[in-house]
Amino acid sequence: MKPLEDVRIIAIEQYGAGPFGSVHLADLGAEVIKIEEPRSGGDVGRYVPPYGEGEDSLFFETFNRNKRSLSLDLSTDAGRRVFEDLVKVSDVVYSNLRGDVPKKIGITYDDLKHLNPAIVCCSLTGFGMTGPRSKEPGYDYVLQGLAGWMDLTGEPDGPPTKSGLSLVDYSGGFVAAISLLAGLHAARRDGVGMDCDVSLYDTAIGLLTYPAVWHLNEGFTPERTRHSAHPSLVPFQAFQASDGWFIVGCAKEKFWTRLASVIGHPEWAEPESGFGSFADRRRNKDKLIPLLEEIFRKRTVDEWLEDLYAASIPCGPINNVEQAMNEEHTRARGLRVKTEHPRFGTVEQLASPVRVGSEPPEYRRAPRRNEDFDLVVREIVGYDDATVEELRAGGAFGDAPFGDDAPADTEPEAASR
Template structure:
């Protein structure tokens, strides 16, 4: 039996990343946690990744926002707009498995990071470009931001109370979902490249992601003319009840996604007759047709007691339910710690930084966590071990401005 430490799932993967802000770094941080070597190329002319300067919790080039998306990564400052910087970039590509970026749709080709532009250096390179609108189509050159796409893709019209304005999600779900899609696309590309010996482009966009996540409401509309509308209390469009209810001291969610849950809920709330075959609320269709009257009845019932009271009845009956927590309450849930979802890293400015782990799990080993890199922190390691440069070559490139303007 070998006593060697188990290898991390992706520790043999090297990714050169021109990533910035949220969506791109969010996608690659899961790969970094699984052992992939993520080499962030940061533009020295703009101070590196803009995520370093996101308020309110930032100082100089450190921010808690940046820490969230960049743990377990390495950083080097390279100005790839200069011939010397471009040469360094290509030497890194020569010894990498993938090039990853999140830029505007027309930029990857402009700066020469598509497969066609890099395959002469490394035929197996996978070039994953996460852009706002993709690398084709009439919106290709438009900048893509989460809030804009939530509106464009119809999400905001679906969100909020019926008499309120269109509302965005409380989190940047297009950005984060786009990051997951990019990571999945990149890993699929790496698998194919390892199998076939040929790399490719992965043209991933936030727009495609947001549109695809319309899922069944889109299918209903395309095939049956369904017109979505907002429903009070964040209710499901067809499953009744499945929504937020206000108790005497707060809010909870109760959902009946199966008939058995409705039958149990009817007993719990003291209305067992509502689950009988001759009840006007007996089936999914019955409850949907009589949504307004049923929800009014349920609202009145749930208002008579506390959140804890209702949960104490619903949990033992295995009815899908839960409190509507604030962020502090959510982070204190004992299940979070039990699932090893709280991460601590040590930082020279912040001391111990606490954050959430990646939900991506592969095998039984718990990932190791290292703080996000300082800008250019790993330059010497990357230039010597990946690019293969000696001290004289590094000095020559530095003088030529490959790593940023030379200070006199």
């Protein structure tokens, strides 16, 4: 069996953070059933430009492979009935909504424990379910500013800068997945479920790590550093060669000794040079860094990396996305995978970095909207035809296509590495 093959998750999720957290669980074998609100056309991620058509987008494919989709209107009594019947046969209710919404729509543990005492209710929200900001929507860009990240990022004389990736969203997804699995473990051990109150804000603050601890205890004020330099280790930053940029870092004294030799100045590793220790180099960085920059500009990136790799000094090129995708190590680790899609044909995806055991996961494309209607309502919940029609008439499933009207998929489900 796959590691999470015996886990069923009801996912009331959309866009990035929530689906990113659950996609790794789906890759590990969990049955993740996406609940898509039919009146709004389901997950908004289906419509994110520029690479999409109709209800299919490459954005949606990125975050929703290996999942199932059910269109369900929870605002109707009929839709609520279906949801509650699903709760009875599931392990987790997972959502990414505004902090006050889980209680409003009745998906917290207190709302559902009478249906399934062991249900785990994991809510990934912008600001958490308590506190003065709990009713505010949370967006990665806003949170990077609010949590101090942007003040730390960029050149010293430049504007505050957002990370090139939505790292609060993605880190929040990982934190939610960890919380969900911990809650599930405890529920199976004790027979009692719980709420997992996870937030993007908590995640962003937690990721301030040691600079925040330095500030809280020693009054340290973080400052932006030139060329992405490490705040305390010198040298550890980006340097410009004759044809591009690369990173070199001396996180241990032995690396500095080796670097000094590679650049033709072994004497700089001696105490009398003023550069012989971590403390010396940090104190004299305004003298040392310009010397290193002058040296590194004399050769190409590849020439420097060849010598630095040979000396086992931490280093690497500053790749663009294309170069990163074509790195030999990217391919060797099986990080590029393929799925088949009825509209896009073969889609290249990124493998989950979560690895459990020796068997590689299989990758199936993201579901079309409401594609798994029959699987969920007939096989998992066990409704007969009469019940389905009654629920349909009650507005449970909205106007989404289902059954014989669902999009056909004639492509193979499993993916290859």
